[in-house]
Amino acid sequence: MQEVNWVALTIFVLLFAFITWLGFAAARWRRGDLDLLHEWGLGGRRFGTLITWFLVGGDLYTAYTFIAVPALAFGAGAVAFFAVPYTIVIYPILFLVFPRLWNVCHKHGYITAGDFVRGRFGNRWLALAVTITGIVATMPYIALQLVGIQVVVGALGISGTGLAADLPLIIAFIVLAAFTYSSGLRAPASIAIVKDILIYITAFAAVIVIPGELGGFGKIFAAVPAQKVLLAVPGANTTGAYGAYATLALGSALALFLYPHSLTGILSASSGHAIRRNAALLPGYSFVLGLLALLGFFAIAAGVAHLPEYADGFKHFGNNFAVPALLLHSFPSWFVGVAFAAIGIGALVPAAIMSIAAANLYTRNIHREFINKNPTDRQEAQMAKWVSLIVKLGALIFILFVPTQYAIQLQLLGGIWIIQTMPAVMLGAYTRWFNDWALLIGWAVGTFAGTAMAVAAHLTPTYALTIGAYKFPGYAALYTVILNLVVTVVLTLVFNAMSARRVALDETVAADYHA
Numbered sequence: 001m002q003e004v005n006w007v008a009l010t011i012f013v014l015l016f017a018f019i020t021w022l023g024f025a026a027a028r029w030r031r032g033d034l035d036l037l038h039e040w041g042l043g044g045r046r047f048g049t050l051i052t053w054f055l056v057g058g059d060l061y062t063a064y065t066f067i068a069v070p071a072l073a074f075g076a077g078a079v080a081f082f083a084v085p086y087t088i089v090i091y092p093i094l095f096l097v098f099p100r101l102w103n104v105c106h107k108h109g110y111i112t113a114g115d116f117v118r119g120r121f122g123n124r125w126l127a128l129a130v131t132i133t134g135i136v137a138t139m140p141y142i143a144l145q146l147v148g149i150q151v152v153v154g155a156l157g158i159s160g161t162g163l164a165a166d167l168p169l170i171i172a173f174i175v176l177a178a179f180t181y182s183s184g185l186r187a188p189a190s191i192a193i194v195k196d197i198l199i200y201i202t203a204f205a206a207v208i209v210i211p212g213e214l215g216g217f218g219k220i221f222a223a224v225p226a227q228k229v230l231l232a233v234p235g236a237n238t239t240g241a242y243g244a245y246a247t248l249a250l251g252s253a254l255a256l257f258l259y260p261h262s263l264t265g266i267l268s269a270s271s272g273h274a275i276r277r278n279a280a281l282l283p284g285y286s287f288v289l290g291l292l293a294l295l296g297f298f299a300i301a302a303g304v305a306h307l308p309e310y311a312d313g314f315k316h317f318g319n320n321f322a323v324p325a326l327l328l329h330s331f332p333s334w335f336v337g338v339a340f341a342a343i344g345i346g347a348l349v350p351a352a353i354m355s356i357a358a359a360n361l362y363t364r365n366i367h368r369e370f371i372n373k374n375p376t377d378r379q380e381a382q383m384a385k386w387v388s389l390i391v392k393l394g395a396l397i398f399i400l401f402v403p404t405q406y407a408i409q410l411q412l413l414g415g416i417w418i419i420q421t422m423p424a425v426m427l428g429a430y431t432r433w434f435n436d437w438a439l440l441i442g443w444a445v446g447t448f449a450g451t452a453m454a455v456a457a458h459l460t461p462t463y464a465l466t467i468g469a470y471k472f473p474g475y476a477a478l479y480t481v482i483l484n485l486v487v488t489v490v491l492t493l494v495f496n497a498m499s500a501r502r503v504a505l506d507e508t509v510a511a512d513y514h515a
Contacts, residue, residue, distance in 0.1 A: 180388055
């Protein structure tokens, strides 16, 4: 068993204690009435360009990203780098679509995607579909942040069975639950600044120091098996790995800002202009992500998987242990503590935002719509606070009692599910032409087909679409959202033809979408 690294553990605990204090202190930052949902759940919509940059970056680039992308490069090779173009493609989408969405949500006091869909299309069942999709897609995402904490805690040498093994995770959950309840979105916004600074320090240090230790980039790439450096050339009548790579990048880009936590970060901005400026600045995170992906190749060249001191880590966590093992192997203990704190804190920031986003969805689009139609402002905010605790508790129970592989598989399904809300949310920001019932049926068809494809592919993200003698392996999310759109367009034409006098239920007007 790996011994406890006391120096690294001490640094880790001190930084964790600091961000815990910061999370509680955030309640007094840009003080607002936290008994109002928009103050608790959106930070009062007062975050400027810089804070939004840290918040959205901390929201999208999670602890699991830090662990999983290099792990994929370590295990599968070049396909892992699809994450880099995908995080570049998303920013033109952010620039074009989401300032419009921010403007209309600010004008009408919308807090969630469900609010916008309800107001835009006037269909509570379509809004409910968007809401449930968002909550279900978010839950395994929160669980995976806890996986990131599990990996670094194990790498610090803390192990055991039963309660002793789970205690660090339970403590992290209690800390997360307490400061989220107390401070709302202000807590992850303030902590994100610390987290991102630590991640930038870790990434740049790793890319400068480790290649020097391994003899340079030439020796690193020479040590990586040839089949991992490049994508496999497609065979006859198939797009092979090329098609999978391209569709994973495009489909993931279309889905990312539809996740409730992404939209919560965007709607907390102070203006549509702040969002546009962030679309220009956030590619800085894509650059760092590319550096982090290289750590998978560094781990291969360093041979950490074959070192006996890390055997237990790889046994328990598989390829996810590659980055912690590499950091332990390459840096002094004090810096390992800093790097592991970056990963651990990188779990708390998105987990907090995700739980807040799920709570906002339930409170506004299920509880208020179907249970208590006229809550007071305080009742509404209090309900969201309690739901945020329940969501985090559910994620903790899931990760303690269900194999981690299921959380990973459900998160992959989450991408397939959440992209089905694109026609109602993203296209809805531009047009009301789509029939609301056609959108609902299109969502259902896409969700069912995507789930069926994932099951047929043994819960992996790519599905080999067969047309005649040709096979097109690709991301099931992209295939099914195209199916969703085709169904929606056809049924819109049919339903509109059947009802010549269609009643417009749109609460919004064209001017609402512009600053």
